[in-house]
Structures are given as structure tokens and as C-alpha cells.
Amino acid sequence: MSIEPQQEVTELLQKWSAGDADALERLTPIIHAELHKIAHRYMNRERDGHTLQTTALVNEAYMRLIDWKSAKFENRAHFFGVSAQLMRRILVDFARKRPKVDDKQVFHVSLDEAFEVTAGKDADIVALDEALTELAKFDERKATVVELKFFGGLSVEEIAEVLKVAPITVMREWQKAKAWLYLQLSSQ
Numbered sequence: 001m002s003i004e005p006q007q008e009v010t011e012l013l014q015k016w017s018a019g020d021a022d023a024l025e026r027l028t029p030i031i032h033a034e035l036h037k038i039a040h041r042y043m044n045r046e047r048d049g050h051t052l053q054t055t056a057l058v059n060e061a062y063m064r065l066i067d068w069k070s071a072k073f074e075n076r077a078h079f080f081g082v083s084a085q086l087m088r089r090i091l092v093d094f095a096r097k098r099p100k101v102d103d104k105q106v107f108h109v110s111l112d113e114a115f116e117v118t119a120g121k122d123a124d125i126v127a128l129d130e131a132l133t134e135l136a137k138f139d140e141r142k143a144t145v146v147e148l149k150f151f152g153g154l155s156v157e158e159i160a161e162v163l164k165v166a167p168i169t170v171m172r173e174w175q176k177a178k179a180w181l182y183l184q185l186s187s188q
Helices: 005-017 021-045 054-067 076-097 125-138 140-151 156-163 167-187
Strands: 109-111 117-119
Touching (some): 021 054, 054 076, 076 125, 076 156, 140 167, 156 167
8 A cells, every 4th residue: 555645745754853864865856846846836926037947946945944953844734835935035035135127116916816816927026025924913824824825835725734724714814815915915
């Protein structure tokens, strides 16, 4: 009987967290592929001609993740949630360092009707990050739902597992967060 891929990742993460170096060796190709998918989603939302490449984002996130000797990942969803958060930080830091063309910035973030937050290629990740930071000040869970879904690509069920809530709660928080973000970003 073979182990399900998600269960295998969870088991390997737990062994790695407990100090098993062999688990990291077996885990690396699996998480590298998943990190690449997350990074690809991020980079697809970036402007054309972005100087940071998907592979560079994956490598930077991977190096930071394996450096966390004391990290305790509960399961696959928790690990990829942390990974998404880390990639968001890397991209925001990168965006903040890039020179601005002028003092006036135009922010464009749209919400589609399929219940997903979709930032256009010209959307400013810094504006989205600032709006999420503002949202987190008064509702951390909604901000986390957006981060895990939009940046991490986690499913409603995976987010529910990470947050230890029912999937319906995740869907409700997602709807409210989208509406709030739309108002914040469209007012800019």
C-alpha cells in the first residue's frame, strides 16, 4: 500500500522537524516542485519584464526555509502556507527596492467573479501587501486566508486544515476579505 503524496509530505516534514536529515533529502525534490508552482503563480501576477525569475524566487525561499532549524511544520498545508508567506515577503522586499518611475503610482487590482483575487500584471504587489497588512491589524484570519489562497494557492480544505476551522468558515472569510481588499485597492 503506497502512502498518499500529501500524507508522505506531512510525514517527511515531521521527521525533518524532528532532526532527520534523510527526510530532508527525500523531501527536497517534492517540495522544490511545489515551491516552483507557488513561485510560478506569483510571477504570473508580476509585471512583464520583471527582473526576478521564478527559479530565483524558489531558490531564495528554499534557502530561507531550510535555514530554519527550529521550524516545526504540522503538515503539508502548514509548510506551503509558510512558504507562500515567505515568497510574498521576498517579492515585496524586491518591489520596495526597485526604483520608481515617478511619484505618482497607479494601482490596479481586480476581483473576478469566480471568487478569486486576481491581480493584473500591472498590479503593485506593494499596494496589495500594504492592504493585507492593514487587514491583518483588525482581522488576522481574513488576511491569512487571502495569503494562503492567493499567494499560496492552497485549497479551501487545506486552508481550513491550517487554520483549524471549517471549510465554510474559510469561504465566508474569503468573501469578506475580497470585498474589503477591493474597496481598499480601488480607493487608491
